[in-house]
Amino acid sequence: xxxxxxxxxxxxxxxxxxxVPFTLPxxxxxxxxxxxxxxxxxxxxVFSWPLLIVITVLALIAELIEFFAGAGGAKKAGAGWxxxxxxxxxxxxxxxxxxxxxxxxxxxxxxxxxxxxxLFTWIAERVSGKEHKHSIRSGVGAGTGVLIGTLSKxxxxxxxxxxxxxxxxxx
Numbered sequence: 001x002x003x004x005x006x007x008x009x010x011x012x013x014x015x016x017x018x019x020v021p022f023t024l025p026x027x028x029x030x031x032x033x034x035x036x037x038x039x040x041x042x043x044x045x046v047f048s049w050p051l052l053i054v055i056t057v058l059a060l061i062a063e064l065i066e067f068f069a070g071a072g073g074a075k076k077a078g079a080g081w082x083x084x085x086x087x088x089x090x091x092x093x094x095x096x097x098x099x100x101x102x103x104x105x106x107x108x109x110x111x112x113x114x115x116x117x118x119l120f121t122w123i124a125e126r127v128s129g130k131e132h133k134h135s136i137r138s139g140v141g142a143g144t145g146v147l148i149g150t151l152s153k154x155x156x157x158x159x160x161x162x163x164x165x166x167x168x169x170x171x
Contacts, residue, residue, distance in 0.1 A: 003169075005037070005041065006046065009033060009034065009037050009168065010161075010164070010165050010168060012033055013030040013033055013034070013160075013164055014161060017154075017160075020150075020153055020154045020157045022105065022106045022109045023066075023113055025063075027058075027059040027063070027153065027156065030055070030059075030157065031059045031160070034052065034055065038052065047167055047168075051163060055160045055163060055164065058160050059156075062152065062156035063153070065149050065152045065153060065156075066149040066150060066152065066153040067149070068149070069145040069149025070091045070113075070117040070121075070143075070145045070146040071084035071085065071088050071142070071145070073087065073141040073145015073146065074117070074141050076145070077138045077140065078137060078138055078141070079121055079138035079142065080124075080125070082124045082125075082128050083125045083128070084121075084142075085124075086117075086123065087117040087120060087145065088117075089120055090116040090117040090118070090119055091114075091116055091117040091120075091142075092113075092116070093120070094112040094113045094114070094116015094120075095110075095113035095116065096112070097116065098112015098113060098115065110150055114143040114144075114146045114147050115143060118139035118140060118142050118143030119139065121138050121139045122135045122136060122138065
């Protein structure tokens with residue numbers, strides 16, 4: 001019966017992984033589900049502590065990458081600190097608006113986050129007195145950074161899912 005439970009865990013984690021492109025905490029839900037499974041089936045000893053630590057650290061790294069990618073993209077394109085902070089706020093706001101404005105999962109959320117980061121960065125750079133061309137370059141850098149951050153988070157989520165799946169059935 002343990003193998004049926006493990007298959008359910010792997011399928012549940014795949015559902016959580018599908019939430020990541022929506023900028024939702026799918027990686028953390030995979031980690032929490034795995035921890036709950038370990039607690040529930042403690043006497044079976046299916047997953048090791050090193051695996052649990054690795055997937056937790058990977059989820060933390062993925063969150064940090066996603067959170068700071070927009071700001072990093074804006075800074076790399078020449079934005080100031082106000083533009084970098086605007087990229088973070090714009091990505092959050094844009095993801096929410098994009099989810100409802102473009103109801104094509106997960107593209108609306110991702111496009112909204114990228115566009116929001118770019119738009120907010122462009123506005124912040126223009127308000128701070130930068131010329132239009134420079135502001136646009138900073139906005140594009142922020143939008144690109146958000147896209148790279150979300151894709152990186154998804155890639156790390158795939159690694160978390162794969163590690164749990166392999167460990168579930170490894171002898």
